[in-house]
Amino acid sequence: MPAAARTYWLTSPCRIRRKDESLIIERDNAANVHVPVTDVRDIVACAETDLNTSVVALLNRHRINVHLLSYYGDYAGSLLTSETSTSGETVLAQARVAQDPHTSLAIARSIVDACAFNVRRVVDRKLLNRPYTVLQESIKNSTSQAHLMGAEGTFRRSAWEVIDTKLPDWLQLGGRSRRPPKNAGNAFISYVNGITYARVLTAVRLTPLHSGIAFLHGTMERQRHSLVLDLSEMFKPLMAERLLLRMAGRNQLKEHHFDRDTNQAMLSDAGRKFVVQAVRDEFAVTVAHRTLGRNVAYDELLYLDALALTRHCLEGAAYKPFRIWW
Amino acid sequence: MYVVVVYDTLAERNPKILRTCRKYLHHVQRSVFEGQLSDAQLRRFQADVENVLDLGYDSVLVYTFPPGASPQRLEWGAVEPAPTDIL
Numbered sequence: 001m002p003a004a005a006r007t008y009w010l011t012s013p014c015r016i017r018r019k020d021e022s023l024i025i026e027r028d029n030a031a032n033v034h035v036p037v038t039d040v041r042d043i044v045a046c047a048e049t050d051l052n053t054s055v056v057a058l059l060n061r062h063r064i065n066v067h068l069l070s071y072y073g074d075y076a077g078s079l080l081t082s083e084t085s086t087s088g089e090t091v092l093a094q095a096r097v098a099q100d101p102h103t104s105l106a107i108a109r110s111i112v113d114a115c116a117f118n119v120r121r122v123v124d125r126k127l128l129n130r131p132y133t134v135l136q137e138s139i140k141n142s143t144s145q146a147h148l149m150g151a152e153g154t155f156r157r158s159a160w161e162v163i164d165t166k167l168p169d170w171l172q173l174g175g176r177s178r179r180p181p182k183n184a185g186n187a188f189i190s191y192v193n194g195i196t197y198a199r200v201l202t203a204v205r206l207t208p209l210h211s212g213i214a215f216l217h218g219t220m221e222r223q224r225h226s227l228v229l230d231l232s233e234m235f236k237p238l239m240a241e242r243l244l245l246r247m248a249g250r251n252q253l254k255e256h257h258f259d260r261d262t263n264q265a266m267l268s269d270a271g272r273k274f275v276v277q278a279v280r281d282e283f284a285v286t287v288a289h290r291t292l293g294r295n296v297a298y299d300e301l302l303y304l305d306a307l308a309l310t311r312h313c314l315e316g317a318a319y320k321p322f323r324i325w326w
Numbered sequence: 327m328y329v330v331v332v333y334d335t336l337a338e339r340n341p342k343i344l345r346t347c348r349k350y351l352h353h354v355q356r357s358v359f360e361g362q363l364s365d366a367q368l369r370r371f372q373a374d375v376e377n378v379l380d381l382g383y384d385s386v387l388v389y390t391f392p393p394g395a396s397p398q399r400l401e402w403g404a405v406e407p408a409p410t411d412i413l
Binding site: 007008009011012014019021037038276277280 | 344345348349350351352353361362363367411412413
């Protein structure tokens, strides 16, 4: 992604204030930290955050988006700066593609396929081989977005079950549950998915695409940016499932990283910091990109995918959603 | 590129230069700043600094490190924690 700036992650309750044309982060349990405003690309706030008008004015001037995650780690909302890359032509082209049932279904199909491909790649190629071929069959026969999502749900259910066999007892998912997550494993997945969603939103905002016009999800479903829901689909397995399996396998996740109740769970303060660190480092990992001929960070993959979709809408270039190629 | 900025100014101009530096870099010691800047940001920073200082008397030193390189930092004494992006 452009700009030399970084993403800042807030993991403890804080207040963002403006001081000297720059930012200052005030926390109860730690010293105030000055953050140079030119070094901030965007902010992901994973804990209660207060801000006021003068900060928003400054953030807007420097084009900094703030993404807020709720208590349970779901995406709560964003403070988005006024649109920078506007292009009516692109939005119209995108709407045209989305309105045509034939073209939009084609995109939705490829998204579901790519997502399932990534899940299978991350979880277990052999055990998910059969569900994946079944899914491919139903993708071919599906006639609507609702069909597709149903088929994807079926595939996902078998994937969650396979994941459970690889996790220690206390981390097992027992089926996906959200808002609030029922157990530790689900809390982890929710959290990382929330962060991924926020990163994709930042990437989409760098392109002229309209974040509310989607191809797979309904338009503005659940007060979310539906296009971002579409695009984050392929990246969620790369981050959430993969990190969960890896960190569980390495015994890095401990019980004290979670606050668990009878029927709900969330990350504890220590756990939140730990997970955010892991996710941040994971987004900075680079892979060799075949066509660009250079190394590309995972973070930039999100942006490249949004760009590819832009090109598909504008020029009809083939859109191949992200698949893990390594 | 990674830069370390050190300044030596007349006491009455200290707040001004401090404020300017804070906009671009992390404050690590009384008159020492460090952080990541792009070429464009460095030029903008230079223009801002020249606006607030009297260059006949004050001086600013900028140490730059080649892209990709990050200096190793040894800490002796009561040092402020290193700047981080996880707060």
